Amino acid sequence: DAKTTQPNSMESNEEEPVHLPCNHSTISGTDYIHWYRQLPSQGPEYVIHGLTSNVNNRMASLAIAEDRKSSTLILHRATLRDAAVYYCIPQNARGGKLIFGQGTELSVKP
Amino acid sequence: EAGVAQSPRYKIIEKRQSVAFWCNPISGHATLYWYQQILGQGPKLLIQFQNNGVVDDSQLPKDRFSAERLKGVDSTLKIQPAKLEDSAVYLCASSFGPNTGELFFGEGSRLTVL
Numbered sequence: 339d340a341k342t343t344q345p346n347s348m349e350s351n352e353e354e355p356v357h358l359p360c361n362h363s364t365i366s367g368t369d370y371i372h373w374y375r376q377l378p379s380q381g382p383e384y385v386i387h388g389l390t391s392n393v394n395n396r397m398a399s400l401a402i403a404e405d406r407k408s409s410t411l412i413l414h415r416a417t418l419r420d421a422a423v424y425y426c427i428p429q430n431a432r433g434g435k436l437i438f439g440q441g442t443e444l445s446v447k448p
Numbered sequence: 449e450a451g452v453a454q455s456p457r458y459k460i461i462e463k464r465q466s467v468a469f470w471c472n473p474i475s476g477h478a479t480l481y482w483y484q485q486i487l488g489q490g491p492k493l494l495i496q497f498q499n500n501g502v503v504d505d506s507q508l509p510k511d512r513f514s515a516e517r518l519k520g521v522d523s524t525l526k527i528q529p530a531k532l533e534d535s536a537v538y539l540c541a542s543s544f545g546p547n548t549g550e551l552f553f554g555e556g557s558r559l560t561v562l
Contacts, residue, residue, distance in 0.1 A: 380556075436549060436551065441490055
């Protein structure tokens, strides 16, 4: 299973963009990169995933490095509701289990 | 669409007692997962079911934990006897199939063992 490294915590101001980095240098060529977030007192929720190309959805954008050893989750305009722990999780394309690390705790200041 | 339902939300027991948690996944989801989340850590997979069969239970402490999904729909996770270190949030998740990375989680059941 690929190992991930994320900052323990990050701070952002409301309505500013946030870039959450993740290092996954041991990722294999067939691993997807998933991002989940966990709001306080809730279960994790799926945010986005990608393989090689950058991806966008209504929640966020995912930028994947060309060598796939790192990725960045981009929240274009942070809101107070985006304060959460964000997890970056590689997953084998054949459907391996999702292994959560420590994640990055994002705080958003008004 | 109803989400993943879990009960109870909170449970306090003394060590050596038993406890059971229930989960009802999203309708039509064949794959069901139980995760344990200790305070300050990420969730850890305990067991994964595909319909009523176990796919992965390598991280389940089988001397005290058991789980079943008899009819391939709802599931129960039991701990007997509980230890202090079992204090955690027990999260249930479901997905359409076993090869997707998009899991839907319930709100969890918080267990405190005194």
